[in-house]
Amino acid sequence: MTALEKLAELLFPNIDKTPADYEALYPPRDLKEGARVVRIAPSPTGYLHLGVLFTATINDLTARSTDGLFYFRLEDTDKKREVDGGAADILAGLRQYGLQIDEGYQGEDASIGAYGPYRQSDRAEIYHAYVKALVLQDLAYPCFCTSDELSAVREQQEAQKLRTGYYGKYATCRNLTPEQAMEKIRAGQPYVMRLRSPGDESRRIKFDDMIKGTIEIPENDQDIVLLKTDGIPTYHFAHAVDDHLMRTTHVIRGDEWIASVPIHLQLFRVLGFKAPKYAHVSPIMKEENGSKRKLSKRKDPEAAVHFYTEQGYPPESVMEYLHTIANSDYEDWRRCNPDAPRSAFPFNLKKMSVSGALFDLNKLNDVSKNVIAAMTADDVTQAVLNWAKDYAPDWYALFAKDIAFTTGIFSIDRGGAKPRKDLAKWSDTPDYADYFFHAPTEYPWPENLQADDIRKVLTAYLPLYDPAQDKQEWFDTIKALCPSIGFCPEVKEYKKQPDAYPGHVGDVSTVIRVAMTGRRNTPDLCSIMSLLGRDIVTERLNQALATL
Numbered sequence: 001m002t003a004l005e006k007l008a009e010l011l012f013p014n015i016d017k018t019p020a021d022y023e024a025l026y027p028p029r030d031l032k033e034g035a036r037v038v039r040i041a042p043s044p045t046g047y048l049h050l051g052v053l054f055t056a057t058i059n060d061l062t063a064r065s066t067d068g069l070f071y072f073r074l075e076d077t078d079k080k081r082e083v084d085g086g087a088a089d090i091l092a093g094l095r096q097y098g099l100q101i102d103e104g105y106q107g108e109d110a111s112i113g114a115y116g117p118y119r120q121s122d123r124a125e126i127y128h129a130y131v132k133a134l135v136l137q138d139l140a141y142p143c144f145c146t147s148d149e150l151s152a153v154r155e156q157q158e159a160q161k162l163r164t165g166y167y168g169k170y171a172t173c174r175n176l177t178p179e180q181a182m183e184k185i186r187a188g189q190p191y192v193m194r195l196r197s198p199g200d201e202s203r204r205i206k207f208d209d210m211i212k213g214t215i216e217i218p219e220n221d222q223d224i225v226l227l228k229t230d231g232i233p234t235y236h237f238a239h240a241v242d243d244h245l246m247r248t249t250h251v252i253r254g255d256e257w258i259a260s261v262p263i264h265l266q267l268f269r270v271l272g273f274k275a276p277k278y279a280h281v282s283p284i285m286k287e288e289n290g291s292k293r294k295l296s297k298r299k300d301p302e303a304a305v306h307f308y309t310e311q312g313y314p315p316e317s318v319m320e321y322l323h324t325i326a327n328s329d330y331e332d333w334r335r336c337n338p339d340a341p342r343s344a345f346p347f348n349l350k351k352m353s354v355s356g357a358l359f360d361l362n363k364l365n366d367v368s369k370n371v372i373a374a375m376t377a378d379d380v381t382q383a384v385l386n387w388a389k390d391y392a393p394d395w396y397a398l399f400a401k402d403i404a405f406t407t408g409i410f411s412i413d414r415g416g417a418k419p420r421k422d423l424a425k426w427s428d429t430p431d432y433a434d435y436f437f438h439a440p441t442e443y444p445w446p447e448n449l450q451a452d453d454i455r456k457v458l459t460a461y462l463p464l465y466d467p468a469q470d471k472q473e474w475f476d477t478i479k480a481l482c483p484s485i486g487f488c489p490e491v492k493e494y495k496k497q498p499d500a501y502p503g504h505v506g507d508v509s510t511v512i513r514v515a516m517t518g519r520r521n522t523p524d525l526c527s528i529m530s531l532l533g534r535d536i537v538t539e540r541l542n543q544a545l546a547t548l
């Protein structure tokens, strides 16, 4: 045995598989030409946030638009930062938003696909086999430097205004002979495994990022850590091994990783892998005090995907909105194709924003109003019940008491060429529907009317309400009562001589509206009254009269 073979055996006594075995186990995928294999690879260090949902959406769109494949890999190598239930939350969130995960991690003990395991903590043997192979080629070595020693080197580099890190002459353990290294291992000294970087900082590498264009950065010359003291890989190393073995063609991820591309390309090269194509997604931005900053997990509640669930945004709305910020021509496409499924949109990575798309809650609300306006009353009712059950239990009780009544509320002004767009999210519904369940407590009467006029309107209308009337008859009744109380039945007439009347037919219906709902602006009043029924209508007219 050579010295390197001995070292490799001492480091990884239980590893008997070689890279060739894994190559055979995970052969190239049999997909049609041009099909892209992409993935979302979240770390369960928190709950699903909008950035991950956005990146996942871009991946999903890429897979769908190329007849490719989208898989989920759980990157759980940072046990210290792991959050209980984080993985389940991320997975459930992606599903809730309708992303099509074709393969990968599916939960604690479940996965689909032949390229797993898809949870990094289950892949230790694979990583170790590749590091063992690198040791045999003298491309990786154990490093015994303690954190105190590393800090001392860093301080020295900083003091001399040099680049910090473990490279060149500072990479002291790269000079240990295999025998020296074995001695330290046998003495029980802890170590990490490092790459023997073949890079040179004075050379530059060039790569084409599919979103950001051509990027040039100095080559990596740092002997980066491949395996930590506990044998767990770093993100860099796991990325190279996993994305190769899972046969990823395109790595679409957050742009915080751009600076690491030189490391990654070098790893692919030393491992003998073909590098994937990269597309780095700029973060979602937010405008604050006139300037743009990244949407922040700490500062912005809307950065958490839970926010949208709590507020009751239909997942459809959030997805529709994310598409508008993914490709700026999506909105025009949607206008021309109002009923087409989103998957029909010709998505293109190259059309993504390089500087970061701006997130705008008002815009989301507008998009969502359109989405909700296109839903059926039955679907709205069901979604409202689902939301209220978790987030507004008192309202759930009211909405669930009489489903036909609730559906009636959400049927008003739905459908037709110009549906009303009052609702952006389900948490708008308690306020929207309040007067269906509670009599008004305040009456914002039209300012141009005196109490006496209002009393006249209500008293005259009281005996006339007939629930059997259709909209036209209902309106004709209101019009017909105008002359008897001195109001003008025609708005045009009224405008000619406003001083001749206390008000016009529109004021009469506003008075009735305010008496019914406590509001001046509501959906179709005739429908509201017919849903409330004769008893409540009469009661509310009397109640309003009593306040005058």
Ligand code: GLU
Binding pocket: 040, 041, 042, 043, 075, 239, 251, 252, 253, 254
């Ligand atoms: N686990 C990494 C992260 O959450 C994945 C980055 C990648 O997609 O490669 O940032």
